[in-house]
Amino acid sequence: MINLNGTIISSNEVALTNENRAFKYGDGVFETIKIQNNKVVFFEDHYFRLMASMRMLRMKIPMTFTLEFLQEEILKTVKADSSGNTTFRARLTVYRKDGGLYLPKTNEIDYLIDVTPLEVKLKEVYTIDLFKDFYNYSGLLSTVKTTNRMLNTLASVFAQENDLDNCVLLNENKGVVEVTNGNIFIVKGAVIKTPALTEGCIKGVIRKKIIEIIEKHADFTLEETSISPFEIQKADEVFITNAIVGVQSVTNYRKKKFSKEVTQKLQNSLRVMSITGG
Template identity: 25%
Template sequence: MFVSYNFRIIAEHDFGLSYANRGFQYNDGFFETLIWHQGKIRFLDDHLDRIKRAMQVLSLTQLPQLTASFLQTEANALIRQNTLDTESIRIKINIWRESGGLFTPESEEAEILITVAPQQPFPAVIGQADFYTGLPNRFTPFSFFKGPYALHYVQASLAKKKAGLDELILLDEQKNISECLVSNIFWIKNNQVFTPSLESGCIAGIMRLNVLRACQMLKIEVWEGFYTKSDLYAAEAVFTSNVTGLRPILYIGQKQFATNHPLVMQIEQLVLA
């Protein structure tokens, strides 16, 4: 396998990190997941915007190479080097601060690692979901991107596995709906779309953004806010969104929801066109 480390493609066995790496020592960095589909990175400009905003919040110097054209070219080269021949490929970008210092960094310069792997298929429908009762989500200046607060996602994933569930729904500190483990959450009632506010601590998902854009184009009324379990249970259909697409939820607890709602299909058709 080959990886791109600081924009240089090298063999995986030649890549290594120092014990002083700040991502390892202090979680001083973040990651971004993108989907390459049929020769093109999906929603690339939106991903780059979130990457740049995350770097700004973390006081990291912007990487001038991170342009749409350069990243597409780098991803294509990395895919060819790894001889990947699948329709969809997952691209992961890890960015962290250069080594140096304890809690107080000595640098604002960033390092970057880009890896690629075939995108594994997901079931079209999430069969059984429920609510996570462990660590709550919390809104911070860092909660819109992925990385700094991954521990509670790990713990929730362990709880999901132990319970034999297909998905868990995370709540905020006031027990409002926030998001799912690796996706944002939406629901439909009376031909209106509802989704938690970013202030619930959910990720500012790239697919979430494009679902909202699609609803605007389709003239579907959207409500972003703070919602409880009761609001979710009153829905006609519930679906999740992440870079891989949209997936309806069949059951939350004992409550069954529609998995073929026409609005969901319209939105999905538009965002994945």
Template identity: 35%
Template sequence: MTKQFINFNGEIVPSEQQLLTVANRGFKYGDGLFESMRLLNGKLMFAELHSERIRKGLRLLKMDSWSHVDTWFIGEKVDELVRRNKTGLDARVRLTAFRNGEGFYNPSANHMAYVLEASKLTDSTYKLNEKGLIIDVYDEITKPVNILSNLKTCNSLIYVLAGIFKNQNLLDEVMVLNNNGFLCESMSCNVFVVYDKKLYTPALSEGCIAGVMRQVIIKLAKENSIELVEAQISPDILNAADEVFLTNAARGIQWVMGYNNKRYFNEVSRFLNEKLNLL
């Protein structure tokens, strides 16, 4: 296996090298955020949207130097790392940023530190899954709706527990509800539902992650005259929907085949995936 490297605060080091201590705030308090991205045919897809979301998140978390994490910074660091890791033209990239100050809940400083990872992918397009996903609703713990809800923070316990539920029930993915009992997102994706010839997705005010691929799909739908509604959505819609599909930056679109005894089509998801690959 080819030796892999990471970028730790601007320094390329072996991925197995131990770098963090027990004082790390990301470890102790989940004091940070992360961003998953996709390198496709040598191009970092939607780099401006990713850098904009990272800067917004760092600003909300009150970390210094947030303005330095722009499109140029991310592109340069990604190019350097994928060359070192010999991933070729297609890779999954993750940037994790955390507060580097000491202290307890009240940090002594607000300096930003980061880790950049890049791993090889085999697909050179956004590939729609051949077999649809089987899903269920995870409702043991709901997601609170607040100013941090739209961020991918390092505090991800609800998704970890949802993942355990998924594994225990032999599912492909699970839906997460917000604290008002409405559809929020899936364990790792944003959610879209086709019902009565309209495309629905939970509004950002419902606490879902403000996904980059979510933005892209909303734009594609509008450009192709698909009526789209961002709304408060009851999970009961899963029993009546014509289609359900999930989106994230790394995989693009993944269509859902079944929920309980309900089975879905994949016409809209297939159409949008074709349009996505033309970008």
């Protein structure tokens, strides 16, 4: 089901005009959110990231856009689903109202919540490689989840054409940024590295949670830094994170195969955190 500005409608009733700015200019931001047993998982983190993104893009935030309001709108949309599922993926998209060219007629917004039943299955064998056709340029705007995701689309097509599960995106300095649908971490001994936000990666909600877990763990040291693709080849373990799968271990990168021991520990810690709320 779809929630368009607070009204529940079926997907075939959605009518976006030819002036829709998310369609014409990618003038929108979105959050992909997991709902489990009628609980919006880590919603506070999603909410504050959304608010920060809207401010950065100079969108006018309605007074009604409180954490409680948006959470209720998501759960209202879930309630309208008749599938009987207990786990859902919600995409909350916020975009400027119709009109204008590059310069919008208004900074006021519309929102759309799209909810679909979800079955999460982590893959036992997960293969990645580099996507080198185009770069994800470092900079603050790259850390925002805008509706302009052409690089991610092209990398996903490349992955499918080459029998890969995912691709690693690089920045203009040939440094590792992220994967097509999440953040990336590499493990070498007791050191766990992930690209710094200055490399151009998304400020992932699960990235944030995993960093919190690692920083509290006496056995590991976290480094947010620049990462060379060669470091992936030398790593003991590699894993990716996003709001839907949580933590997915990578098993294969070119001729290298990785273990999963640390990744599985982090998966378990994240599972507990998602239930207890941290």
